[in-house]
Amino acid sequence: MNCLLKAIVFGVLIGLAMSGAYAAPASGKLQSVLKKYERTGETRRCLSRHSFGSIRAIDDRHLLIRVSPRTSYLSKLPHRCFGLRFHEGIAYKPAAGQVCRTDTFYVLDGTSSHGSACGFGPFEKLRRKSRKSK
Numbered sequence: 001m002n003c004l005l006k007a008i009v010f011g012v013l014i015g016l017a018m019s020g021a022y023a024a025p026a027s028g029k030l031q032s033v034l035k036k037y038e039r040t041g042e043t044r045r046c047l048s049r050h051s052f053g054s055i056r057a058i059d060d061r062h063l064l065i066r067v068s069p070r071t072s073y074l075s076k077l078p079h080r081c082f083g084l085r086f087h088e089g090i091a092y093k094p095a096a097g098q099v100c101r102t103d104t105f106y107v108l109d110g111t112s113s114h115g116s117a118c119g120f121g122p123f124e125k126l127r128r129k130s131r132k133s134k
Contacts, residue, residue, distance in 0.1 A: 029058055030062055033058050033064060037074075037128055038128075039124065042125040043124050044123045045123075046098040049097050052066075053065075053066040057084045061077050063075040070127060070128045071125065071126070071128070072125075072128070073125055075121045077120065078119055081116055082115075088108045091105065092120075099120060103119065104118065104120075105118055
């Protein structure tokens with residue numbers, strides 16, 4: 001009986017880890033990044049591809065898209081994107097010069113093939129805090 005109980009507990013813990021229900025480290029990293037920004041409350045469905053400065057993965061559910069030294073957008077993905085935290089880049093093809101929350105991107109894993117296929121989420125505008133207000 002004791003072995004059966006251990007197996008059930010182990011299975012539940014593995015299931016939680018795989019489902020993302022236990023995501024404390026990722027959420028801590030997200031909070032650390034967000035301390036540098038003010039959330040404006042403004043969200044957009046699409047962004048112009050030409051406005052992108054850089055894209056950085058915060059964790060497997062969030063991308064930070066820098067458009068200027070003071071303005072960035074946070075994209076909360078609709079689902080976890082496996083391998084995103086450890087990616088070597090992402091590949092996407094903007095339609096009509098825009099990237100929208102329904103568009104798909106691929107995680108580049110350093111091999112010749114693409115990794116996970118993931119979707120962008122809505123884009124929340126963030127404004128970088130001045131050094132005085134941090």
